[in-house]
Amino acid sequence: MRITCLHTADSNIAVFENTAQALGLNQHQFVHISRPDLLAAAEKAGGLTEEIRQQTADVLLALSENADCVLLTCSTLGSAATLASKTAAVRVVRVDQALAELAMKTAGKVVALCAVDTTLEPTRELFAQVEKHPQAQLEIRLVTGAWEKFKQGDLAGYLQAIAAAADAQYLKGADCVVLAQASMTGAAQLTQMGKPLTSPECGLRAVLA
Structure with a gap:
């Protein structure tokens, strides 16, 4: 399975790689995309706005075209995964669900x-x-x-x-x-x-x- 992870902190790439290894998931392919700007925008706005939610959902939808599953790893932006999953052809999951x-x-x-x-x-x-x-x-x-x-x-x-x-x-x-x-x-x-x-x-x- 090809699992694409959308992160908002570069350090989370190692967190997920280590967790996958600990769970024995070596047979799956993990692809990591980091977009710290999305969380930075939410912090600047004082929370998740509709515009940032839509922007994040658009990124998730684009990633879903080359994945079996897309995982949003940022809790602040979590509801963008719910939004993207309405139209994505594959599963789009918020990691904290x-x-x-x-x-x-x-x-x-x-x-x-x-x-x-x-x-x-x-x-x-x-x-x-x-x-x-x-x-x-x-x-x-x-x-x-x-x-x-x-x-x-x-x-x-x-x-x-x-x-x-x-x-x-x-x-x-x-x-x-x-x-x-x-x-x-x-x-x-x-x-x-x-x-x-x-x-x-x-x-x-x-x-x-």
């Missing part, structure tokens, strides 16, 4: 951590749309200061801040901690109190299921 579905099967407190504030609302909307366990209770939290570290190129500091935030939520009684953005994935290896869910693993498993 399966993440939300799995998390909300939890009978208890689910805490979704975001690193950038433009992801808060799209994550809230997505988690509200999926089927949920009657006892599931959702909290969405921003890891303050983490995104500044990411933008400065301090990836180690970024992941450490997220891991610390995840551990703090486990200590406060979270039954499930979710790392809402693909760029946060490495923090799951650094936590001491539990293993958070990550979008690349959930998303790739769902694509191939």
Whole structure:
């Protein structure tokens, strides 16, 4: 299968390559396209506008012409995948869809951590749309200061801040901690109190299921 991934951070290419390798997906071909300008535009606009959503959907549609499946890995732009999938000939998937579905099967407190504030609302909307366990209770939290570290190129500091935030939520009684953005994935290896869910693993498993 040829899976084309649309990223908005160059560092996510390695995240998805590593996740694919860990899941034993070497028989599939992964193609990576990075468009940081799309996320930068959303950040500048204070969130995802209709214009940026349409622009992203157009990119996804163009990529779908040479792929068996297209995966949008940016949570801020997630709904553009839903828009593109209406007319695409192949599956266009937002990577955090399966993440939300799995998390909300939890009978208890689910805490979704975001690193950038433009992801808060799209994550809230997505988690509200999926089927949920009657006892599931959702909290969405921003890891303050983490995104500044990411933008400065301090990836180690970024992941450490997220891991610390995840551990703090486990200590406060979270039954499930979710790392809402693909760029946060490495923090799951650094936590001491539990293993958070990550979008690349959930998303790739769902694509191939």
